[in-house]
Amino acid sequence: MPIEVSTGGKTKYNRTRLGLPKTHWLDATCVGNVEVLQVFTEQPLLIAAKGWGSRQMCTTNKYGFPVKHRTQCKTFFGFGTGDMVSAILPSGKFAGTHVGRLTDVRKRSFSNENATRQG
Structure with a gap:
């Protein structure tokens, strides 16, 4: 065009x-x-650009010192950074259904296997 x-x-x-x-x-x-x-x-x-991660290797505190290190992998068990997921927690302090967007995936396995992909 x-x-x-x-x-x-x-x-x-x-x-x-x-x-x-x-x-x-x-x-x-x-x-x-x-x-x-x-x-x-x-x-x-209407859309909102959310991104799929960051090249930043660690998060820093207000003084600039490293606090938390980021993982290298972007997908784990089929879940990726930016996916919409829902987690069903049957009991405990945070019991209920939680829906949200993954900001970072974990290197180790899920402690709760009730998470499912939304879309």
Whole structure:
């Protein structure tokens, strides 16, 4: 697809001429020479970039001294960094169902084998 560059004034002119509200995703469609614009949705797909890990080998405290070392592996028993998982804990202080995103996988085996992948 061709890339077109224009000024902010031209983008605002196109947006007001077409009667569109001021939003980031609609401003991106009004850049350059726009004659007619058909909008098929009222809400764009919202995403959040989470990343899949870090190259940082250890975490530091507020003074810069190493506190915790990171693991080298990114997957373990089919679970990977960034996966959405749910853990069912039948008893204990933290009993219940917990759903969340894995920030770091462990080198050793799981102490609780009730974790399942969500998606």
